[in-house]
Amino acid sequence: MNKTRTMVALFLMWLPMLTLSLPSHALPNIDYKIVTASERGTYIQIGRDISKWVAAPADITLEVLPSKGSTENVQRLRYEPGVKLALVQSDVYQAFVDQAAGGNRSASQLIQPLRVVMPLYDEEIYFVTRADAPLEFIHQIKDKKINVGPVGSGTALSATTIYKQMFGKSLPDANASYLSNEEALLKLTGDKSIDVVVVVAGQPAKLFVDMTPEARKFIKLLRFDEKSAESQHATKTYFPATIRSSSYPNWISEDVPTLTVKAFLVTYDYRMAHTQAYLNRFADALCLNFDNLQSQGHAKWKQVKMELPPLGKGWTYYPPIEKVLRACIARRSAIAKAGATPTPQISAPEAKACSQQEKVLGLCGM
Template identity: 25%
Template structure:
């Protein structure tokens, strides 16, 4: 079945990393951060983090690597093939529980919450698609195998009572999805990412793009099925042609490491990321969400002792507030 294939994590060009058990030792360390494809936000932000850590941590050489996304990242970090990885909250919950794409619980911990992922259900006006239920009988991309994008798309669809047999499933990356919408070989696609996703911007530049809205009741249905989600109002003007607020689901992204990572290394990675977060804002505005208070607020997910030590030092007993995912959050 299209959505249930086990993610492949082996591939050409992966950065060879030293064993996690040796990450706390002295001497030069070559480490890697698993990001995503080049059309999303994980990749440029991961490159920014790799540069920050390499420049400001003595003896650390961090490399950013392209991957299929969250599922692949989680497996690579758990296996010690990458030291750090980006993930969506729903994929991390499944990895820790050993459900869905994960055959057993993964030994993972977070070092911080990052920014909200907004679900973009994208189509073009000529398709006539106006709601998620209009996807029945259409050609729809859920995202590539091994991606958090696919996890999110199926979570949303299944909570709406829409399954694999209801439409023609396509498993395309962002570039392929964009091209499919432009040339008419695809009717709609899911893109989960931060506000201002380059892949969505590109579609709006060349086509009469539609960001499909969800109703209040549909958001409530999704949240009942998947408590990690909430509603988000996309403000007008972010994308060409989206001139009215659009209600859509959202969830948070996090950074994860292996449970066995050296505490001092986890502390240094967390500290340097937060102290140099202004550098990340120069890459993308979504980095403005990354503050010590917000980053520590990982909810029920386990937080690495090294990261916790940093947050305790800078925040003490300060209780995280009820942070919302940006303007228009619900």
């Protein structure tokens, strides 16, 4: 009898969520957009999972848009009509916050009204060089010609930040290029005008998964040596991680130590009741379909936890979604403690000289 009562109580805990997440005639389907990153990156796959397993059950047709990356995503979320969600790297978000705190009005206008939905997963940072290059470690890239990724990308921010932290100075403009990953890899192995290509992507990343075994003859990964003084400087913002050989069996034969950066799902501080209603339903569906995301979405979902940890200074959760997700977290915790695992599911300023950081954030000329 006690077991029956417990299961009934647990069902009743979920019942409000089930009711909220069922199709509602009061809220017709609406079109929203989410900005991600390149077509061959991890962000766009995560966006497609969110569109299928979270937005669709919430009566939202979520268009998944490619982009140059996190920095562009911040700007498009702030100003592009229809864009309600964005995937953003933690170091990019923090860079905007820091620029705003330092008095940059453009950065303040961009970041101040943005809000965090939830942290997602860690993204690995790849330092790619030629197979025959004498380089072996990341801290050996000083004074090399480095492709940091397109202006407006999170990769450009990460690459230039790591370089500055490691060596105490900005990457010289003459040594920096801002090509796409594909263009840069061709130059790395073709005319050899580039020494290192930096890529930020959650493993397994399609860019590298699609490579054939012949790739080993042309490119290799640099390793992170956490014992070097330069590497220790970089761990102030980034964290040690491992690129697993099992992620890229065609390319690497052993695990490679590297650095990582956190990915966040971000929205705007919407105050209109109509928009809040849809985003509340989005949060309901995220809670109800979280297990689907982990079991059927991209492998990176397995690293995501249904939790809302404290954020850094200048960061804020979006209150309507935060309220729904914290209630969800409490319910999941209660269910776990009770030893039951119900998984309800539903279907699918004035011109001035720009610093390198301002340049990669796209703040020059604003």
